[in-house]
Amino acid sequence: MEIFLSAIFSGTSRGAIYALAALGLVLVWRGAGVVNFAQMGQAMFTTYIASTLIGHHYSYWLAFIVALISGGILGAFVDLTVMRPLSRKRSSNFLDSPAMHSTIPVIASLGILGILQSGAGIFWAAEERGFPTPVNSLGLVIGGKTMPFTAFDLFVIGTVFITLVITTYFFKGTGMGLAMRASALNSEVARLSGIKIGSMRTLSWTISGVASSLAGLLVTPSANLSPSTLDLILIIGFTAAVVGGLDSLLGSVIGGFALGLLISFVNVYDTPEDIFLAILVVLLAVLLIRPQGLLGSKEVRRV
């Protein structure tokens, strides 16, 4: 029972982070039609920035904020320097054919991932380093009993919850959010309504960059920081997004929590070595049985 509960709690806390990663992926897919495989590379890079600040004795919170801001800037930078020029010359693109249409940005994003990883290697050496937590990461003690979750777990779940509330409010309650949804759903009608769809795309990349950066800050304490540590989170985030439906923000969050629990149970009851296999099985099962995911809409699926 104790083990089961601790699996549930650590699964929820992991799941919250995966939900963020999936959210970041879905934001850019919906907003710009690109599955960004460089996403967790961007997160790794900004986590290194935070780690460097902390190494120079700045406070965790300053480093935290700086990392989020640089995540946003990095996202916008990727869009403006690579993705926008790419989408502009799509029609005359030699590589382009209907079958390749959404594959070309994927290849470009792999290039960006490569640059970020090798860049991190050059700037911050290749050796792994740890990354601190803002609060205690030992089992929380309440009334003399050690609980199956840590203060850091609560911090993670709380932070992700606040992020989701803000994101939901932004998309449902503000004009900018409406403009972003409109340009993602129907760019022609959006343009005729005076919405600058190019700016909306860049904004998607920016918000996704912040969300991914946050995921990186929250997940790194449980792993070590190295240029390629977050590759696994990318795979998990992608699978979570597909499970939930690649075009559904809510679905991606649900998918993230589902994957968190799954991986936690595989860890506890089976062996960590099976994680990749479990992810692959889930991914293939969803793609073959319900390819639009839990909440994705069938007609929008751009498979």
Place this chain on the structure above:
Amino acid sequence: MSRTRSYGRKNLIISILFAVLIFILSIKLDPYNLGQVAVALMLFIGVLSIVLLTGASGQISLGQGALMAVGGFAAALAILNLGLSMWVAIILAVIAALLAGLLLGITAARLSGPYLAGTTLVIALAIPSLATRFESVFGGDVGLNINFGNPPAWLSSLMGSVGYEQWQLLATLPFAVLALFFTSNILSSRTGRSWRALRDNEIASSLNGINISQTKIFVFVISSGFAGLAGVLYGLRGIVGPSVYPISLSLMLLTGAVLGGIRSILGALIGSILVVFLPDVIDSIMKHFSPSEQVANYLPAMISSLLLILTVVLNPGGIAHGLHRTRRHL
């Protein structure tokens, strides 16, 4: 019909010229570069698998490295457990990869674009992790040891003493030539045309009587066979294990294919030479600037990633297409 036959003759001549060229190189080069050329030939076969899959039929795979691993492990098991010869093991490896490709293709035929990219990426990570999971069979993180063995006596008596690197290259050469000949023939055949039709307009090609999912699966199978062949040769250099077929290997093949020109066989050759020798060239330039160890380790990867992005944005046809264009302008 006669057109196809004349294509066939042209392809044969090019393949023979290619073989002769590499053979001459194999006599001239020092051992280090012999080894590098051998690796380039192995990767050439791997990049051809992407030219067939992505260039011709428009499907993407980030998991060619995993299929290479399938080939490598199949051969290693055949050699170590069944005591089969290297040549038989290579054939078995290709068959194993063809079967893996069939499984993958059946799944992939239903996917496209980023879904296919993501799924194959997960496969690229999951397959090598199986080696760690079933350590007793696949040798865990260390892997299994196999190699090209000693050059046969007749070769040594024919060419004088044949070094190990030279033997690596000479043993790889016939497979590379075969792959080249096969690819050029299939691309100029009816089959190749139906693949391109699929890539350019799926609906129209289905109206023309092309069975879409069958064709997609078929391309995956053929492409996987190539990857498996590349994988076993790559493993025969010494070790078959997860560290030999990392995710970066899959990305390296894709980079080579895109840099060289994803729709061109010449491009595949240029691309594989590039990814193998670019780090050497960068190293030899950097020596003059005595860089730190980090820079020396990561700069080649950074430059090839940068080239990848620049190619996709500015010259998506790759070097081969660029050459073609320049020639037309002259």
Place this chain on the structure above:
Amino acid sequence: MLEIKDLVTEYGSVKALNGVSLVAHVGKITTVIGANGAGKSTLLRTISALEQPRSGNISWNGKSIVGLSPEKIVRLGIAHVPEGHAVISQLSVEENISMGALFRMRSNKVDVKNAQQEMYQLFPRLEERKNQLAGSLSGGERQMLAISRALVSRPSLLLLDEPSLGLAPLIVEQIIQTINDLCRNTGLTVLLVEQNANTALSVADHGILLSLGSVVADLPAAQMKADVSLRAAYLGY
């Protein structure tokens, strides 16, 4: 005044517009009629910059608008209701309407609210359904929503593409009448593209007949309506 001179627009090598010239006067309804494939939609899409012209000029109130982006053109007071009840079906009715005024939100919030209310007065059925998804509306309601989406930006020129397409005659009548009232009461300039020539010419001031990308007749609406031979030659009835 909207003035179009020698406009040429191509799709690949096909000339959809082959040197079109016309004028739409302020406060009047100008209708462009013609058979399928005459280039009517392309004309509107070129004005609102969804397509770029090969050559020729479009000027609005004396200034050329060729080369501007669609977003800019909306800001100049030109609103386009494209063909096929163009609304975003995954958004609610209210969101579809506010979408049309987002770009004015910062400069004049109060007026945007008023404009939204006016749309509900214009089409009361939309107010009843304001929280429903646009995808759940009937064809007629969707067309009303598409028009509201355009009008809420308070345009001075409305480009209306086949509002009657696929709708029952009674609803067409109602929509066309609303546009007519709006034009007469507020001085809105309307460029109305229609295949349904009778309905269009009965409210319009001026008629332009387009065939295979060229203007073949440019007459006062009443005169065009009366010209039986013209209709027989180009519209088939």
